[in-house]
Amino acid sequence: MTHDPAAPPSAEVSDVNQRFYDQLWADSRLVRPERFNTWGLVSGLARSHDRRLEVGPGMRPRLPIENTHFVDISPPALDTLAAEGGITHTAPVSELPHADDSFGLVSALDIIEHVEDDEAALAEISRVAEPGAQVLLSTPLHPEYWTPFDDIVGHYRRYEPDHLMDLLDHHGLEVEQSAIFGMKPRSSRLNDLGMWFLERHRPVAMKVYNRFLMPLGLRLQKPLKLxxxxxxTDGVEEVFLVCRRR
Incomplete structure (x- = not known):
């Protein structure tokens, strides 16, 4: 099982994604990739791959911005990335506007759980990655960990780890390395408070997140331990994957 039975209908989730992230990115400042704990890994990979694609980066890109291709559905995010030297395209992950085998490095963090047809999304990610390309993914795990936060941010599913591995294998993606991932606070009370504000006072909650909680999370993030x-995966809410396309 990959989808929580309490999750809303497909069309509703799609609308939630569009509204939530347009509003979030419109009031956000760009966070440069160097500030994330993925940078030590990504910077080394980027030096070896000048043909790069990041899918769904929003205002939190992980690959170097200049000369990287970015695909997103959020105009505020794409406008900002283009101004910083990114090559931007408006498209869903299930319809990437690139030829087969176009990129040596592809990143799609926190994406596949947001789309109804994850098979189509992974098929496209694999299609545009050249044979031997490295593909970076992250996604939440364990349907039993579903909370109202998953509804608020537009998740379709959380993955059972074994099902996720089978899905990746089906699309020619072999997991070479992985790490526990995510910037969710450990405090359940803080999470509950954040969800309460998101449900009842969303504009205020987003401003607080963008201006205070996100900078704090960046300061407190732990090194990426691959x-x-x-x-x-026992007890792990989100996983980061370094895959290679066969």
Whole structure:
């Protein structure tokens, strides 16, 4: 099982995604990729791959911005990335506007859980990655960890780890390394408070997140600790994957 039975209908989730992220990015400042714990890995990979694609970066890109291709559905995010030297395209992940085998490095963090047809999304990500390309993914795990936050941010699903591995294998993506991921606060009370504000006072909550909580999260994030293959997933809410396209 990959989808929580309490999640809203497909059309509603799609609308939630569009509204939520347009509003979030319109009131956000760009966070440069160097500020994330993925940079140590990404900067090394980027030096080896000048043909790069990031899908759904919003205002939080992880790949170097200049000369990287970015695909998103949010105009505020794409306008900002273009101004910084990115090559931008408006499209959903299930219809990437690139030829087969176009890129040596592809990043799609926190994407596949937001689309109804994750099979189509992964098929497209794999299609545009050249054979041997490295593909960076992240996604939430364990349907039993579903909370109102998943509804608010427009998740269709959380993945059972075994199903996720089978899905990646089906699309020619082999997991080489992985890490525990995410910037969610450990405090359940803080999470509950944040969700309460998002449900009842969303504009205020987004401003507080963008101006205070996001900078704090960047300061408190731990180094990315990569493991060979798939990390042990018991109790893990989100995983970061370094894959290679066969």
């Amino acid at each position: 493991h060979s293959g798939m990390v042990a």
